[in-house]
Amino acid sequence: MSKIRFHIPAMTVALAVIAAGCAVSAKDDSTIATGKATSALAAKRSEPYLYMGWGDPPSPSAVMNATGIRSFTMAFINSSGGCNPAWDGSRPLTGGADANAISEIRNAGGDIVPSFGGWSGNKLGPNCGTPSELAGAYQRVIDAFQLKAIDLDIENTDEFENPTVQDRILSALKIVKDNNPGIVTIVTFGTSTSGPNDTGKRLIDQSKALGSNIDIYTLMPFDFGSSNIYNDTVGAVEGLKSKLQSTFGWSEAEAYGHIGVSGMNGLSDQQEMTSVDTWTQIRDWGRGKGLARLAFWSVNRDRGCPGGGVVSNCSGIAQSDWAFTQVNAGF
Template sequence: MSFKRKSLAALAAGVAITAAGLLPASATGSAPAPLAAGKAAPYLYLGWGNPPDPATVMNATGIKTFTMAFILSSGGCAPAWDGTRPLAGGADANAISQIRAAGGDVVPSIGGWSGNKLGPNCATPEALAGAYQQVIDAYQLTAIDIDIENTDEFENATVQDRILNALKIVKQRNAGMQTIVTIPTTTTGPNSWGNRLIEQANALQAGIDVFTLMPFDFGSSNIYNDTVNATTALKDKLKATFGWSDAEAFAHSGISGMNGLSDQRELTSVEAWTQIRDWAKTNGLGRLSFWSVNRDRGCPDGGVTSHCSGIAQPDWEFTRITAGL
């Protein structure tokens, strides 16, 4: 997987983006329960200017859940939105209140491509679990997404294991808490680091509910085929590792795409995303997301930007399609 999330300072300045989004299931083959906070949960990011009003998007599309990005370190093992905005009393907390008042819910995403992450800064699994718990307690959450990318977390065996062990602790402390990990992928499925994470999740009995791939930035000429191939390979890896059936492995699998033009200017059209949604629905995937609702607005030939998809489309169309899961 190539680049997805550049520095937040660069993003805020409006330059081209690089994007960005059960009880423990053991090898016994038990299937997961449906994701409590909603299987369809596109990313919403308040760190860019002119973010969409979530209630407006909900009313226009039927979407009920947003993946809110990103929780980072505000120094050491202390969580904050983008590492700067407080958990309580800020724009993010206000947006969460608005979403819930409109009948929806949120899944905070912890991590991302860049910024100061909690995984490397919290010295032990217990400390990292404590940071996650602060986020959970701040919003009375039922699910969290840990977005594991880059060399500081994804390509670091010590930090990978710290994250998995922390999530195991979180599930022990929070009955019914559902955990998602979101990782890069190749067109043929998880790479060696992704396979390691899956194998360690089993070995450590971390109880991860959904393993979500980010199938884009391939330079793809057919994003639908590449997404299906990558996700099918993920399903096969989960099936072999945990001993699940095809249906159970798909239920533990997720897709997090990038609407319109990706960083490499590959195209995910409205038609292709509809195909991906339909395939995910047919196969019973546990999660469907995309980066991002901020970009779910039309701008033909607009390029890769933070405020629109770079293509001609009705506003909020990718969100509406996603809601159909």
């Protein structure tokens, strides 16, 4: 499932997306074994994507002051060669623009969740040879920023559609959960208009079989052949909810509490259009159902440019700056 993706060095269209997690109370051993939730997720997560290597990145504190948003999903951690994590696989993990942005956000009273993966770039999943090695790469990032949550954006075909790598990621997340009590783990992946495709369903089944104990399953409802973003987002979430209920035995409320939505503001690669009003409608529906998180791709694009098409630094539609972020802050 593709998302607006710009391959930055070549400035060619290739995009990437998405979103982030939610706090859960501790589960006992029987809960971890069965995947059943013992309590509702403690807090909703509203964390739109911010990308410091692309799309004229804004000052995060300025966006916070203008909108009330308090958290961002920072894109993307990938491989700088082998099993070594770096921002975009090229910028240093610490001491660069990304770390500076994280400090700015925290100094303004906010926080971040890093996203591993995305569409383009060299991924850690295929490069780390074992679940333990991959968990070690995740741990380096957790330790560097004292993280409370991580997002795995599993959309690249080398990760999502490769069963060996998919299982490696899910097994690594189990290790992360075991070694970091209380950390929130999120997986973000593409969808059809009626819910996860067969590969997405496999990911959910394997997360139970491997004891991954994922907190939030986030769908990316865009670039999925939509004729009505609101209706098709609702349809996708309802399909995921039914799959989570059947896999884990959760109630409807429990299933909704483990679901996130990560949309695409303005125009998608397929020219699907999400207006500010539509995003507000999705937010209100998701909030009413008790969804765990809401994100979108991206804050960099949350600026108006009617007729601008699908570009890196604006939405392609008429809007006021940071309008989608302001909607998200009300989640």
